[in-house]
Amino acid sequence: MRENLSQQTAQRLYARIVAEKRLRPGDKLPNEVELSAQLGVSRATLREAIRTLAARGVLEVRRGRGTFVSARVEEIEDFGFGALEGVRGQLRDLFELRAIFEPQAAALACARADDRELADILDRGRAVEDCIRAGRDRTKADWEFHAAIVRATHNEFMTRLLPLIGQAVGTAVASGGHGARLAQDTLRDHALLMEFLERRDGAGAQHAMAIHMRHAMDEMDLQ
Amino acid sequence: MRENLSQQTAQRLYARIVAEKRLRPGDKLPNEVELSAQLGVSRATLREAIRTLAARGVLEVRRGRGTFVSARVEEIEDFGFGALEGVRGQLRDLFELRAIFEPQAAALACARADDRELADILDRGRAVEDCIRAGRDRTKADWEFHAAIVRATHNEFMTRLLPLIGQAVGTAVASGGHGARLAQDTLRDHALLMEFLERRDGAGAQHAMAIHMRHAMDEMDLQ
DNA sequence: ACGCAATAGTTATCAGACAACTTTTGCATT
């Protein structure tokens, strides 16, 4: 183990809530003295663990009353913490968000991209095509294509969503996407999309991107 | 002040990073003994504050080396901590994202909300109406209405966007939204929206929400 | 039945000590 005791403790507590279900939403935790004894750590360490979970919205601390499991733990679910299980559900949610978000981003990009940005988008699109035709891995190229489109919206908050989307793409690949079928669809979808982008036809690009998202979700048996 | 000292301390530290810029991304904080003396709190309290910020990705603690401001603070900041100084540009970006996102969320909510969730949404909608008619501040009620809708999508990542939306609402109010005109629009928009929600008419709810977003943006001279 | 003070249960904060890890320093050996 290389992690802090306090972080380990946070994970153990978290496991009691989401995995073991010994603690359910709304439940009250034992008081700090007792709980720290149960877990075999000092009260100070336990409190640091509690702070970590409280910052994530998993626990709610009420002075004089006790510490409680947040009523909406399930919806807060965060990465890097508990288990990669449920990836499938996360993946569906993530693609659902993309399916809403990226077609509109494509439309906005048509309206707002300057010439250099548009050229950049098209370059990256061609790079993806090359990868597919050459049979190389296209994960990175594909991601950069989508990222370039979103950046061209000139919307700060959309750009902030990029890392989230990057994770979606990464997970999708890891869980066995990228069949031959998807590759062919992607080739067609991108051609369509780039045609509209080049003409700065926002409505067209929006629909082309929507189709692209649908294909991706179908191929992965989402929705 | 009713907040914990440790939470207050977290906010003071956070302010040093994003507002005062006394600490920039990558910087090393003073060691814990010195910093706790500077801030006038015990080391234990400071450590709890650090845990809170570390959980949010603002700080990175490296044993034996020190505590550092995360290199990517700017990108991470979504949570409702400080820094409302997003000015007009951010506000436009934020509402643009909402305008894309919330209508679709409303449509999804129609399809997926269980009866209790739907009742909850309608309750909160009525609470907003009451606030407007009574001339009370409706900020909180309004946010809870929108939050209830988004939660009913049962989509984890949409729920994650909630804090962002909360910030949008907060900033909008702070920068002088909430004119009499907007109040009247909101009253009508919500009535329309709730009518469709109650009937679980997804397409209708989607358009009603889109109209609501447009009104809000118009009133604030965005777009 | 009511009001209110005492009490029990709980989190909040402090102080000081020692352990463990990382980087720098300085010295001995080659």
Next chain:
DNA sequence: AATGCAAAAGTTGTCTGATAACTATTGCGT
């Protein structure tokens, strides 16, 4: 002078035990 290694300095990690402050309940007197 260069190298390697041990000591030291700087830092976070953890523990202990005490006291303060807040909340809800209990029980008593009226």
